């Protein structure tokens with residue numbers, strides 16, 4: 441019997457290509473253990489559990505407190521699970537990006553909940569658990585959302601004080617990433633927060649103040665993942681890994697000095713260009729940098745408040761490729777000031793840039809973002825099923841205008857994926873890479889199935 445069970449809720453009707461450790465609850469679990477509290481994790485997507493399976497796992501563990509983590513697209517699944525397990529847990533708490541953004545609204549959405557938790561929980565959540573286990577019925581703590589109030593969260597100021605995530609409570613063999621195939625993977629957060637203000641970004645969990653862990657601690661964690669868990673691929677889940685090039689170079693130097701054999705992927709920003717950093721990153725095993733490119737059009741980059749130019753995009757991609765690192769570009773469709781033809785131009789731009797991979801998504805007004813407020817004011821907010829391949833059964837926030845209807849979004853998405861991934865040049869280039877044919881067949885099969893399903 442465990443005092444606390446933390447759950448990553450099931451993804452309805454889907455076997456996602458991307459399965460990564462739920463870092464938020466893995467960090468919470470180790471903070472709870474440090475405070476002397478017994479805890480288990482149920483990572484339902486990794487274990488392939490549906491709602492009934494996850495509920496059965498909870499009832500076997502008979503916890504006093506259940507914490508469910510939830511993003512907005514998974515909130516309905518989290519709520520269904522909450523309803524199912526209500527009788528098995530004395531206290532039911534929701535944490536993660538969704539409650540951080542919508543606060544007290546969680547009780548309208550799911551009356552079964554006892555509390556919600558906003559922001560980073562490593563310092564306050566163990567205190568809440570201790571209070572509840574001691575019989576306190578009306579706790580009052582930073583970050584806590586109760587029926588009558590929502591307390592401001594306090595971000596962790598010293599990230600080095602947080603213990604490493606509780607890897608031993610996760611099914612480490614189950615995780616995989618389609619861009620880093622064939623090897624055991626794990627995720628790491630080496631910094632939190634991002635000072636930029638992209639209009640679609642929900643920063644309600646980690647905020648806008650950049651805080652980083654020391655390079656030594658980051659590399660200690662990478663070394664432990666490699667030594668103890670056989671991990672060979674790391675994905676940095678920082679909001680913006682490359683914000684401070686000096687820090688990145690230090691991390692790379694340490695990886696090399698300690699002889700840690702690891703490949704990794706991280707997020708960059710096209711306005712942060714530093715050839716020396718890129719060269720160190722390559723030497724230290726960086727395989728892929730993902731850039732939020734979003735659009736080929738300056739008017740749209742400005743509308744999205746990206747603070748970057750098309751020239752910077754071209755230069756950053758070129759420097760990254762010159763350093764021998766592959767580039768993944770994220771793009772957004774359904775921007776209200778763009779036409780269909782302009783978005784087709786964006787697909788051409790992606791091809792001209794010579795990107796190795798792309799991810800096309802639709803503009804999503806997530807609660808907590810500035811875009812959410814705008815979408816509500818203009819009547820653009822809809823809950824509908826996502827039009828992209830890696831989006832599953834549930835509905836999610838979408839920005840739907842008179843012009844960018846759901847049908848038109850689906851149409852551009854299909855055309856974009858077809859044009860980018862199924863052109864002869866790309867297919868030949870991909871097939872020539874090591875493991876290229878295998879990866880090509882796997883991802884091509886998945887994409888073809890999605891294209892077929894969507895007409």
Ligand code: SF4
Pocket residue numbers: 634635636637638641642679680709732
């Ligand atoms: S989208 Fe990325 S760069 Fe923009 S505010 Fe969010 S984390 Fe920062």
